[in-house]
Amino acid sequence: MQIELQNTFVELRGEQNPVTAAILDALRRNGATVGAVAPVPDILIVSLPLLPVAGNEPAPHLQAAREAGEAMFARGSGRILFLVSAAAGMPMRRHAEFSVAMAGVLATVRTMAMQLGPAVLVNALGVGAIGEALVAGDAAMLGHASVKRPGTVAEVADTALFFCDPLNSYTTGQLLSVDGGWSAGYGRNF
Amino acid sequence: MQVELNGRVALVTGAAGAIGRAIARRLSDNGASVVIADINREGAEAYAATLPDAMAAVIDISSRDSAEAGVAETLARYGRIDILVNNAGVNSFVHRVNIDSFPLEEWERITRIDLDGLYLMSHAALQPMVKQGEGGRIINIASVVGLAAMRLQSPFVAAKAGIIHMTRSMALELGPQGILTNAIAPGSIMTEGTRSLFYGADGKFAGRTAEFMRHLPLGRPGTPEEIAEAVLFLSSPGAGYINGQVLAVDGGWTAGYMM
Numbered sequence: 001m002q003i004e005l006q007n008t009f010v011e012l013r014g015e016q017n018p019v020t021a022a023i024l025d026a027l028r029r030n031g032a033t034v035g036a037v038a039p040v041p042d043i044l045i046v047s048l049p050l051l052p053v054a055g056n057e058p059a060p061h062l063q064a065a066r067e068a069g070e071a072m073f074a075r076g077s078g079r080i081l082f083l084v085s086a087a088a089g090m091p092m093r094r095h096a097e098f099s100v101a102m103a104g105v106l107a108t109v110r111t112m113a114m115q116l117g118p119a120v121l122v123n124a125l126g127v128g129a130i131g132e133a134l135v136a137g138d139a140a141m142l143g144h145a146s147v148k149r150p151g152t153v154a155e156v157a158d159t160a161l162f163f164c165d166p167l168n169s170y171t172t173g174q175l176l177s178v179d180g181g182w183s184a185g186y187g188r189n190f
Numbered sequence: 191m192q193v194e195l196n197g198r199v200a201l202v203t204g205a206a207g208a209i210g211r212a213i214a215r216r217l218s219d220n221g222a223s224v225v226i227a228d229i230n231r232e233g234a235e236a237y238a239a240t241l242p243d244a245m246a247a248v249i250d251i252s253s254r255d256s257a258e259a260g261v262a263e264t265l266a267r268y269g270r271i272d273i274l275v276n277n278a279g280v281n282s283f284v285h286r287v288n289i290d291s292f293p294l295e296e297w298e299r300i301t302r303i304d305l306d307g308l309y310l311m312s313h314a315a316l317q318p319m320v321k322q323g324e325g326g327r328i329i330n331i332a333s334v335v336g337l338a339a340m341r342l343q344s345p346f347v348a349a350k351a352g353i354i355h356m357t358r359s360m361a362l363e364l365g366p367q368g369i370l371t372n373a374i375a376p377g378s379i380m381t382e383g384t385r386s387l388f389y390g391a392d393g394k395f396a397g398r399t400a401e402f403m404r405h406l407p408l409g410r411p412g413t414p415e416e417i418a419e420a421v422l423f424l425s426s427p428g429a430g431y432i433n434g435q436v437l438a439v440d441g442g443w444t445a446g447y448m449m
Contacts, residue, residue: 001428002192110445117407117442128431146365151431158428165191167419170377170412173445176437181365184358184434 001158003165006031009038010164013068014047014061019083019127022153023160030161040071040078043164047083048105050127050136052098062108069116078120081163082109085136086126086179092141106175113173121172123163128179130156145180146187191419193426196221199268200425201261203251203311204278206233208381209331212414213275216422218244222273225264229278251278251307257314270322273425274315277331279304279349283387286342297345304349305356312360316369325368329424330357331417332375334440350375354436361434370433372424377440378402378411405449407442 010032012020023045024034032043046065049056065080072078088106091099106124113122127136129143129150136142143150159178162168177183200217204210206228214224218241226241227249228234234246245267249260264271280303285296312328319326335343336350353373360371378384388399388411403409420439423429438444 001423001426113442113445114407114448118409130431145433146362147368147370147431147433148366155428155431158426159423159432161428162191162420162423165419165423167191167415168423170408170416170441171420171437171439172407172442174438176432176435178431179433180431181361181370181433184361187362187365 001161003030003161005164008032008042010034010043010045011036011038011041012045012047013064014083015049016047017050018153019050019130019156020045020047022157023083026157026161027164040068040075042077043079043081044068044072045081045083045160048085048102050085052095052137058101058105062105065108066112069112069120069122072120073116076119079164080112080120080122081160082122082124084124084126084175086128086142086177086183087137088124088126089175089177090183092138094141095138098137109175110173117172121169123171123173124175125156125159125163126175126177126179126183127156128177128182130178142179142182144187145182146184147180149180151178151180191422193220193422193428195425198222198272198425199225199264199270200273200275201225201227201247201264201271201315202275202277203227203249206230206237207277209376209379209414209417210277211237212418213277213421214244215241216415216418217273217425218242220422222425223268225260225268227260227278249311251311252302254310254314257310261314261318265318271315271318271326272324273327273329274312274319275329275331275421276308276311278307279331281343281346283383288342289344292344300345301349304346305352308353308356316364319369320367325370327425328360328364328369328371329421330371330373332357332373332436334375334377334438334443337375337436337438337444357436358434365433370430372432372434373436374417374420374424375436375438375440375444376412376417377406377438377443379417380411380413384411405443406440407445407448410441412439412441
């Protein structure tokens with residue numbers, strides 16, 4: 001997939017992992033300049049913790065995103081993409097705190113979209129079972145997807161490109177999950 | 191966005207209308223062979239003639255025979271179907287009344303096309319798609335009113351909510367075969383219909399347009415091209431792990447309460 005990102009400055013805040021590496025690579029390949037080189041980036045990627053372990057608090061990342069969002073709003077343009085677990089849209093029984101935190105991030109995305117429009121578009125990409133070692137939550141639970149394989153980091157990166165696509169200009173306040181259908185419903189055969 | 195759809199065959203219903211035309215062109219621009227399916231023969235033929243590799247198919251999606259005949263025509267020309275975009279739909283612009291006054295005939299007309307039609311078209315197109323054994327994509331064009339209800343258009347609201355949930359069940363059923371089903375929920379999109387409704391000389395809602403737009407974070411109606419961009423992405427190889435999702439392309443309409 002190709003999009004036009006010449007003269008676009010991208011910054012990443014938050015956790016770095018193979019998903020964010022693939023996304024930044026894809027953005028670079030499409031012409032973006034990645035890194036904290038502009039006072040206010042054109043696109044901010046906010047990478048939330050993908051694993052439900054103690055100490056992975058989203059709060060500092062949300063505060064940074066709000067500040068960047070206000071600066072983008074003052075300038076009159078910008079995009080913010082939150083990378084969250086697919087649990088943002090579907091809580092997981094054994095991971096109550098993580099599910100609550102992710103739902104809170106989604107509410108932040110939606111309220112920021114309302115506060116910062118029309119200048120700034122704010123969306124979320126929900127990560128499901130991606131790769132073998134890297135899972136956005138609980139591998140056993142997220143493995144119950146109707147597409148009978150885990151996703152790839154390239155598939156997450158292409159979805160991130162879609163949210164950064166200049167022609168995708170009427171989507172804001174939305175969660176789109178790359179989870180093989182995990183959050184669509186129950187996949188039992190009776 | 192530019193993606194690789196060479197060799198793919200896409201059937202787009204309602205493709206003589208503004209949103210359908212934009213979707214068909216975007217898929218065609220990215221290499222797909224496109225079937226311009228519409229009940230309006232003249233519109234379908236005229237639009238198909240503007241694309242490098244397209245055919246017109248006259249399909250009334252509310253008729254099983256018509257849906258099946260349209261799929262047979264597609265197979266006769268292209269031999270396969272890889273992408274189905276269920277875009278055709280209707281609403282009532284005349285009967286904007288509460289459910290206690292809503293005429294049965296109009297209820298039946300709208301739900302027959304919008305909901306039954308989506309089933310009939312999917313059922314017909316899935317026969318070859320499943321047999322091909324190479325996966326496929328179904329993109330259902332729903333509406334934000336399927337996510338957040340509105341007054342005075344109960345059959346449209348019910349049908350669009352039905353489409354959204356049907357998208358999820360289709361995703362669960364077809365995912366194991368590599369056929370991915372997703373929905374796009376457009377908000378207010380500037381088409382011939384909405385232009386006359388909101389902005390035309392005869393637009394009885396014109397006075398409310400500005401007030402309505404203030405309740406959208408992006409403060410404007412969307413364009414057919416903005417819907418087409420989302421359809422293009424969901425049709426693309428890179429969207430291979432997205433299934434059963436409902437993406438609102440609505441300027442933030444459904445993000446929250448904007449009072």
